[in-house]
Amino acid sequence: MFEVTARGRELQARLQEFMDQEIYPAEAQFAEHLADPDKRWTIPTFLEELKSKARALGLWNLFLPDARYGAGLCHLDFAHLAEIMGRCVFAAEVFNCSAPDSGNMEALVLHASDEQRERWLQPLLNGEIRSAIALAEPGVASSDPSNLMSTLSKRDEGYILHGRKWWVSGACDPRCSVLLVMALSHPEAPLHQRYSMLLVPQQTHGVKVTRALQTFGYDAAPFGHGEVEFDQVWLPEDSVLAAPGKAFEVAQSRLGSGRVHQAMALIGLAQRAFEAMLKRAADRVAFGRAIGQHGMTHQAIARSRCELEQARLLTHATASMLDRRGSRLAREHLAMVKIVVPQMACSVIDRAIQVHGGLGLSQDSFLANAYAVARAQRIADGPDEIHMTSLARLLS
Ligand SMILES: Cc1cc2nc3c(=O)[nH]c(=O)nc-3n(C[C@H](O)[C@H](O)[C@H](O)COP(=O)(O)OP(=O)(O)OC[C@H]3O[C@@H](n4cnc5c(N)ncnc54)[C@H](O)[C@@H]3O)c2cc1C
Structure with missing residues (x-):
């Protein structure tokens, strides 16, 4: 229904390959880096190396629709890429597509003077600062x-x-x-x-x-x-x-496409939690049956699949509307996305934690951190209630 371009599909395949070959294998290295108190607030060398590799492959500044500065993709094409990146919390940075830099770069493209662009936008586009x-x-x-x-x-x-x-x-x-x-x-x-x-x-x-x-x-x-x-x-x-x-005006201009990027990233994280839930439900046995064979787990799986797909379709529709009609006319959809996606992610990740039992809450799984990320999104960039009020006003 919401058609990705041929270029978008080609980038998806290349991004997926990079995630499989470079990003997922680096997750353990990232965790090891953070576990060392002396290094915790320093940047791991491998992150900068991955950035260079991604840039050399053209997987760089994909979020920027203005082709003078970035990849020049439409919002819908980038939405699919943002979901793939969102599966790992540090991945978007490797492609120079991470918040808050992405929103700040968009604001600088739109509002900065030539001197300001030279001083701040250029090094941000290069991933140097x-x-x-x-x-x-x-x-x-x-x-x-x-x-x-x-x-x-x-x-x-x-x-x-x-x-x-x-x-x-x-x-x-x-x-x-x-x-x-x-x-x-x-x-x-x-x-x-x-x-x-x-x-x-x-x-x-x-x-x-x-x-x-x-x-x-x-x-x-x-x-x-x-x-x-x-x-x-x-x-x-x-x-x-x-x-x-x-x-x-500056703050508003950061929000349109940024909301879609954030939402798709969160959908990526929730999708990964869902896949982990499926695997755990199949692998672990309680009371003589795989956990996934118990009726309550069926519900957790079915509900999560439905909610993920609903949120994804809504966000794709919003990206498509941004492309066709611009951010002013997409305001209702942008508010809906901000209300729906973080709540969906909280529910799905919470169910994945439940199916994992104690493991899901522990440092041995990514789920507890993922829940914290999702829960924060119900407050960051304006709490749910603010977006509900905006939506109700737009509809009245
Ligand atoms: C992880 C994270 C990252 C963030 N990153 C940034 C950042 O990079 N830059 C930045 O500037 N800020 C950032 N924020 C801050 C965030 O934008 C604010 O926390 C948010 O806008 C809410 O402001 P507040 O915390 O002062 O809550 P308050 O304004 O005190 O609101 C508290 C609660 O009151 C209720 N409420 C408020 N207004 C209404 C209303 N109209 N109707 C009904 N109920 C209402 C809501 O339940 C709300 O949660 C971040 C927050 C988090 C948690």
Whole structure:
């Protein structure tokens, strides 16, 4: 129904081969790296080597629909690739397609000046640096962006940025070089013109990552979700992205295709959990029968298969709508995807954990971490309720 192009199919086959030959075999190496406390917050050499290999094979910047900067694929073609990458938590980075860099690169393509592109976009496209985006703040309900309190004031041919952000994904990565930061610059202006989006070099005096946050105890090393302090940070005038007061536009422009990418990645992770559930149900015996032969497990398997396919079809439909009608007309679908997919992933992964018994909760399986990733997506990038409210408003 939602037809992939011939080029999309060819890339799927090459990506699948790369996953089988390079990514899955590297998972144990990645786990070993993280198990060493001295290395945990460093980048494993093999990751950079895999990036070089992927780039040489043309499996690079596949998410960018603008062919001047990336692969120039349509959203539907990339959606299928994002599902394949999403099966392994570090895979997307190998193809330079990982959040938050992908969304930040899209924002830079759309809004940056030539100088800003030269300084930040080019090294991001080359995979030489990483980036993060800092919107949420510990002190206020950040699902309402008009609450955000970090300030930007004019000073000495530049600006002073002051405030505290948290859940800044990727900020703990030693390669993270630039933060997109939203700050209140025009408190008297109408709501949607009060905030500016800044490009803040991470190595600026007054910028400090104070800690790495954890979700259910997982710290997402070596990328991390940072709490970041901005203590009277002086920034030159050309640090403003787009124009002063345009932060909402920049933030919005990151979201359309980004939602589809995130959703497909999560579907990939849930699909992998489902496959693990099938295998465990077939291999393990309780009360004289394979676990999969017990009626309750039939339900877990059948429901999971149905929910995965429903979520996948909805996300493909959304990608197709983005291609045909653009992000404005796809708003209903984008909201539905953000509501449906994380909840589906939580349910499927939870059932996979149940079928695995104690193993599913332990560090010997990927499932517990996968659940933490999926559960966080019901809050990250706006909690479920916000997207339900948006959808209901669009329909009223
Ligand atoms: C793993 C992870 C990664 C993240 N990465 C980033 C990042 O890279 N950059 C960044 O800036 N932020 C990031 N965030 C932050 C995230 O966007 C915020 O946590 C989110 O927007 C919610 O804001 P809050 O935590 O302040 O919750 P609050 O705004 O305090 O909301 C708390 C709860 O109140 C309820 N609620 C709020 N509004 C409504 C409403 N209108 N109707 C009904 N109920 C409502 C919801 O149940 C909601 O969960 C990340 C979060 C997580 C967990």
